[in-house]
Amino acid sequence: MAGETTIIKPDLQFVNDIIASGGDTLKKCYQCDTCSVVCNPTPDSKPFPRKEMLQAQWGLKSVLKSPDIWLCHQCSDCTVYCPRGAKPGEVMNALRKMCIETYAAPPLLAKMVGDSKFLLALLALPVLLLLAALKVTGHLAIPEGPIVYSKLFPTLLVDFIFVPAFFFAVAVLAKGVMAYWKDLNESSPFKTKVEGNLVGNLIATLQDILMHNRFRQCETTYPRSTNHLFVVAGFIFLLVVTTWGFLNEWVLHNEPPYFLLSPIKLMAMAGTAALIYGIYNIIKERQANAAQAGLGGYYDWLFVYVVFAVGVTGLGSWVFRLLGIKILAYPTYFLHLTSVFFLFFYAPYTKMAHMVYRTAAMLYARMSGRGF
Ligand code: SF4
Ligand code: SF4
Structure with missing residues (x-):
């Protein structure tokens, strides 16, 4: 809607947790979108994993509530073609690990x-x-x-x-x-x-x-x-x-x-x-x-x-x-x-x-x- 403001609350600790969970290449991403283009399992609308890379870089915890982190099957096609070595497949994997940790008790x-x-x-x-x-x-x-x-x-x-x-x-x-x-x-x-x-x-x-x-x-x-x-x-x-x-x-x-x-x-x-x-x-x-x-x-x-x-x-x-x-x-x-x-x-x-x-x-x- 025109004029609507979205407030984003980045969480730096969340970014560090992703890095510690195996997404240490996260910050190399410069949002070229090659990964989403080469990903076969992604839907055409709002494709992954570029947007998850962005959400992860910004420390947006809501990414863990997305179905898309689980629609990725860790095939690594995106990692192979990423021109920056940002390994989006590994970052998606780290997000899935954190999703499991978030919902598991204790x-x-x-x-x-x-x-x-x-x-x-x-x-x-x-x-x-x-x-x-x-x-x-x-x-x-x-x-x-x-x-x-x-x-x-x-x-x-x-x-x-x-x-x-x-x-x-x-x-x-x-x-x-x-x-x-x-x-x-x-x-x-x-x-x-x-x-x-x-x-x-x-x-x-x-x-x-x-x-x-x-x-x-x-x-x-x-x-x-x-x-x-x-x-x-x-x-x-x-x-x-x-x-x-x-x-x-x-x-x-x-x-x-x-x-x-x-x-x-x-x-x-x-x-x-x-x-x-x-x-x-x-x-x-x-x-x-x-x-x-x-x-x-x-x-x-x-x-x-x-x-x-x-x-x-x-x-x-x-x-x-x-x-x-x-x-x-x-x-x-x-x-x-x-x-x-x-x-x-x-x-x-x-x-x-x-x-x-x-x-x-x-x-x-x-x-x-x-x-x-
Ligand atoms: S992860 Fe790599 S391929 Fe994907 S947007 Fe970032 S730099 Fe581009
Ligand atoms: S690892 Fe996941 S995001 Fe990357 S190409 Fe494969 S299915 Fe797509």
Whole structure:
């Protein structure tokens, strides 16, 4: 409206936080807009990431409430073509990290997960918890006889530790994403009324995500979308296996271990193989493209290596058990439980949370007509 004044409140601390979160090249940007031109996933109207670079330089916190930071799939095409080396793809990544931290509770835990100084303290929680559980139940020794992991950690004990951890993560994620959804609807500059059937649009969004349709528009790091698809498939298989095992135990009262070629074992093997294959190739691809696309920061690599640890220790537990090497099998299984706990308990604060925030942003984009 003519004559209307917009008051901007820059926040210098916010700018410093972006720099500390991996957006250290932020100030090199001189707003040429090349990045928005070469970005395939961006909508034509109010494209990203140039405007996010500007908002970030000005310290406008409202950028964290934008759906656009999640419509970016970190393909790095913009980073490759930026004439100033401002790495807009890395800045968008830093903004997503800060978005997760903003909505996750308690904020202290979110800060700790994003800071390498606290890694040992975060690791200590599952290690001490599992050791304490073994001590209390009298299992703090390598069991006699054939290798059966439930002799070390009885299934009831595993459920007693992991089920509350899982529900804690789900509750924190749900609270965070609901607050984000509210902010999307109240403060987005693209606000057009969100319309349509929520369930129908959610199903369409999930289909889009599972097929990686937007991810596949990327060019520089195109193989990353295929590798990511393997990781997602691995997670889905292992989720089905875990649910299947839980029902087997508590509803059908079948005791593990299952025979080698049972469907549940075959599915677990396929899921583990997909997970390891996908995450290993992501590591290789990131390292190979580091010079042009950026290497990513501690936050990215923490998530990548935790997923890798879950896959490798899961495979190691299985192989060492088959080979009958007790001295390696039980410690590897302990490490497997530690990494699984780390992955799920801290999920609301790590990059794993991108699953729910990106889904919410893509759902919002679809329902508000933003680029779909
Ligand atoms: S980030 Fe780079 S390409 Fe994008 S507007 Fe700034 S200088 Fe130009
Ligand atoms: S990283 Fe890729 S998707 Fe994200 S803004 Fe840059 S070009 Fe677009």
